[in-house]
Amino acid sequence: MTDNYQVRDAIDKETLSTVRSVGDTYKYGFSTDIETEYAPLGLNEDIVKLISKKNNEPKWMLDWRLKAFNRWKKLKQPDWALLKIPEIDFQDQYYYARPANMKEKPKSLDEVDPKLLETYSKLGIPLTEQKKLAGVIEENHEDKSENRKVAVDAVFDSVSVGTTFKEELKSAGVIFCSISEAIKEYPELVKKYLGSVVPISDNFFACLNAAVFSDGSFVYIPKGVRCPMELSTYFRINAENTGQFERTLIIADDNSYVSYLEGCTAPQRDESQLHAAVVELVILDDAEIKYSTVQNWFPGDENGVGGIYNFVTKRADCRGRNSKVMWTQVETGSAITWKYPSCVLKGDNSSGEFYSIAITNNMQQADTGTKMIHLGKNTNSRIVSKGISAGKAQNTYRGLVQIGGRSQNSRNFTQCDSLLIGNKCGAHTVPYIEVNNSSARAEHEATTSKVDEDQLFYCMQRGIGEEDAVALIVNGFCKEVLQALPMEFAMEAQKLVAISLEGSVG
Amino acid sequence: MLNIDDLKVSLEEEEKQIIRGLSLSIKPGEVHAIMGPNGSGKSTLSSVLAGKDGYVIDSGTVKFDGSDLLEAEVEERAALGIFMAFQYPIEIPGVGNMNFLRTALNSQRKTRGQEELNAADFLKLVRGIAKDLEISEEMMRRPVNVGASGGEKKRNEILQMCLLEPRFVILDETDSGLDVDAMKLVSKGVNNFSSSSRSFLVITHYQRLLNYIVPDFVHIMVDGRIVKTGDKTLALHVEETGYKDFLQLGKEKN
Ligand SMILES: Nc1ncnc2c1ncn2[C@@H]1O[C@H](COP(=O)(O)OP(=O)(O)OP(=O)(O)O)[C@@H](O)[C@H]1O
């Protein structure tokens, strides 16, 4: 373990005493009993057309989807990850599900089915324009957080059910809406940027997503605007046997800034479910995007039954000079995670950061990391990855750092730490480093350690129960990454870390 | 308060008995000192009392307030009021002192069925104690024991003691590594903390500490047994002549 930790008060004040109150198993495992409309089972051209029709899409969008679908048919599922992926029958899935009463999209939040609102409120994400996310603000924090607002776009199965604070954001010039809406309302922006970061045929799962994505979030921050509040999307899979394919597109125009949060949960079901999302970030001159994810899909039970298969393509394109992106992810859920949020540093002086906590317990498998592609001059990237494995879980960090021939004076620093709990789990680090410019430098540090018996005993001698002690130590191990999260999420994430590791000791 | 009767303890890993028939009785308000050569089992005794894994109780009993202490989990013992100041305090990277202390205090309170202390009261309490022990704010913001000097770590142990208010305190060589001034500070801290209902088991190699923390009894431990018990003058004797008189006693009992 490294000893060089900076301490920030915000997280120090949090105690783990609240952990118990959060519940002792997967807290979000309930399902909502709501009448759901499905597209027919399986995938073919007609299904793609149907999804497009349900969303009332223009022809150019349908053509785009069909092109993707035809490409996808020729692609093969990748098998290079250190994952044991059970065979997925892509014809035995539903590709579209929406609450029946969402046929007519509600014009305002007041019109949204109370059952849906209740679902989100149970998840701690009330779809009201209240000032903060419930339950995640810590008492007694003298920060301005009291007044911080978070706008939420809530995606339920295949559709967006509502977006809060739209008007207030609009007056600042910020566009925040579902992507289905953006396709209709802002076709020029969507046409210009959709697929420009993650092309249709980028990879098997991204290509599938391009064909069948049903909804997701769209954000445009105009030139010179600092987004006045945090934006967030909350994904919920409810319907059985249904894949969720959402697509997020965020554009930060010159000299703008936005911080964006993404959260996800799903009910506890015996059948595994597929989630294949694409996130594209476009960052122009002097602009900055912070993108944080707390991924808490249902991980399957302790024997590995059920759980979400999470195949996600996330990429940020730093196109401008001095453009900046920061990915922060806390991956605690999913049976299988395949995810490499990447930064393409095209603009000179652009920078990319990747902070990650990946926790796997029981039978979970994660193969996750990042790609830093340095193309511009004086570009900087920083990777801090904390992998924690418990139970019989497998956790792989896979990271690519590529510094191109024209990328003068570029720098990468990678810190990759693994923590093992028990002796049946595994941690693997797979770095790929390619430096093609002699003025550039890439540094890589990696450690693997075990939760130390002496540390546990010390905590317990002070009266802290074993599970809380593990959570405390693990949170300490993850500190650098937790600090990178917006405060509301940091608290939530700390609790999640504790919950994900329950039952991992003793 | 604490009654140890003919306790025999071996290591779990290898067949080696470390505590080899030890009896000791400590009443409320008493201060007991244990001295003994390196490797005689003093720290092992502390660890066994605190409930650390890795030991096998071969025979004997340990009663705390009349009930079987060896049955209780580590954190339950802590909540009962048993505190051990570590000979080598442990570092916990990334976990802030304040967070650690508050988690510990509230865990104990919870186990005892008391209400948790709110953040403001907690801060006030800790700051007061830190001030008495001359521990800086900067130090309090650091991760637990990380980057602290040997002496700073020991002071931190005493701070934890004062905060958690245990009834039975084991000080395992808390004086080792302390400079003269720190030794006085720590002793003052301990003395202010002592009361007619609190007991101490002070493990030390140096008589000097016992000038500040005056023991009611001094025990000499050799080879996992108490071979001699006396008053504070016994410590002076050890200081002058070493353990040679007692080593023989250990063998005779074998
Ligand atoms: N986990 C262990 N594995 C192997 N040997 C051990 C272990 N714990 C204790 N011992 C041995 O038991 C004996 C007693 O150790 P202990 O630490 O209790 O001594 P001590 O009296 O505290 O010594 P010191 O004065 O040096 O602190 C020593 O010989 C030590 O090597």
Ligand SMILES: [Mg+2]
């Ligand atoms: Mg010792």
